Amino acid sequence: MKFKYQPLFIALACAMLVLLGGGVAVGLATFGLSTAQADTLQQDLANPRTITVVGEGTVSSTPTLATINIGVQVNDPEVKAATDQADQIMADLIAALKAEGVVDKDMETAYYNLYIDRPFSPDGQPGSATYQLSNSLQITVRDLDNLTNILSTAIEAGANNINSVSFSIEDPSDFQAEARQKAVEQAQAKAAELADLNGVAVGEVVRISEVVDQGVFFASERAMGGGGGGITPGDVDINVQLQITYAILQ
Secondary structure (H helix, E strand, C coil), X not given: CCCCCHHHHHHHHHHHHHXXXXXXXXXXXXXXXXXXXXXXXXHHHHCCCXXXXXXXXXXXXXXXXXXXXXXXXXXXXXXXXXXXHHHHHHHHHHHHHHHCCCCHHHEEEEEEEEEEECCECCCCCECCCEEEEEEEEEEEECCHHHHHHHHHHHHHCCCCEEEEEEEECCCCHHHHHHHHHHHXXXXXXXXXXXXXXXXXXXXXXXXXXXXXXXXXXCCCCCCCCCCCCCCCCCCEEEEEEEEEEEEEEC
């Protein structure tokens, strides 16, 4: 008779667990379940069976902006002479950039450093100090057709450091939306494959979150020199990753 009514006892135990919440393992045991079985049942109800996957979507597009880091480096045994030279070259550089159509809001100081280089002789005696001053600008170029002209003009104005050129999209929101759609589709396909391999079915979405810091991927930075030629922007990849949890259906 005990075996005959055990399903009823289990059903009653489940109902009590739902109504009463935690701390009912001992009570469930009195209805025909062992303490271990009651603990397992409680964990299953508190932690529903799920599948969690990460979907990734990528959309490529032609860049609309270029960001360049350009500046000047001066070495002089006199600190004032070093700063005066750097300041004059930077003033000339900014004036030349404005003549090429770069506005104030698209120029900002990216790096400023004054370094004292004091070499030592083979016998350990300090030599004469040399002051090295580096000053660089981060410049946003909105007319990519004029990029090589801007770089050449900067070099002619006295810039002797062109550290990097990177490319991006000014407003990537539409491309990000398309990438999210692709990420969802990939996540659904992954979840369906995992469910099929394990003999279950995919249920509704339980949780979804976007992986941070996966927005616009700039084109590879390219060190520039020799007059600023040979620039190839290529495409910009907009990448989105979504972590999605689905319920498992029997």
